Amino acid sequence: MNEPVIEKRKVTLDGFSFVGRAARTTNEAEMTEEGMIPKVNEYFFENQLLEKISHRKNNNIIALYTNYESDEKGSYEYAVGCEVGEDNIFSDEMKRFTIPEQKYIVFTTKKGPLNEVILEAWQFIWNWSKDNKRAFTADFELYDEKSIDPQNGQADIYISVK
Template identity: 50%
Template sequence: MSSLLSKKEVIRHREFRFLGMAAETNNQAEFKGEGVIPSLWSDFYANHVLERIPNKINSSMIALYTNYESDETGAYTFALGTEVVEGHDVPSGLEEWVVPESKYVVFTTRRGPVQEVVVEAWQEIWEWSKYNERAFQFDFELYDLRSVDPMNGQVDIYISVK
């Protein structure tokens, strides 16, 4: 199978603050259609969460994966939000994390329907994970100007590595 992703070398990404709405889930529940990720995305848009987040750095959206119980088989926290500057009150219903400086491998999806290309990318990342050491600290998807059109978007997925 040829790769649908472009993969960059290991990079160091600076520390940043993230603010967003979060829920705990696991991949087994998500695969069975019993997970929280689709409803969190719906709520995020329906409740205009991005507009409610104070002190945004830019208009990019981030899907954050953290609080890993173990690896891709365990529970984790999934959050939707954005990068913010320090020094603000956290609005009700939102949570804040400081994502430390870390090493990442950045995967870039092909252009296409965002829901489709992100799922494809994760399938390839899980395959890649069998032969590479993930850190299971903070991973995130970056939705920037390239993903404004949900039918022809492109997303960068940052996977923390040891």
């Protein structure tokens, strides 16, 4: 069986501003019909919210996990959107987040159907987290040019660390 993560590297990123559609959830809720992540994603794409965000830094889409109550067992805020400049305009359907400078471990998924390779990578990360110190400040999935084909794509998952 192929490993779910083909690369892992440590980086420090400058802080950035993000705008996206957001909802509060838990990992426990996401394992049920009550999960908010699919609903947030569906609303974001069906209503073409990316096009309603001005001053985008690029065309990358970010799935953000932030404002953690505690750790992977507590609630957190999930949002899908993009990195923006300071003077951007966005609709009431969205929210702005400020992501601080942070150290991350970046996990690059293998290529494949994005919904499958992302889930496999997160399962790998949850196992990795048992022996590593996560910061639980802001984690995110980055969907860039490697992710254009949802049936044979690849993404980077940034996990904040101490």
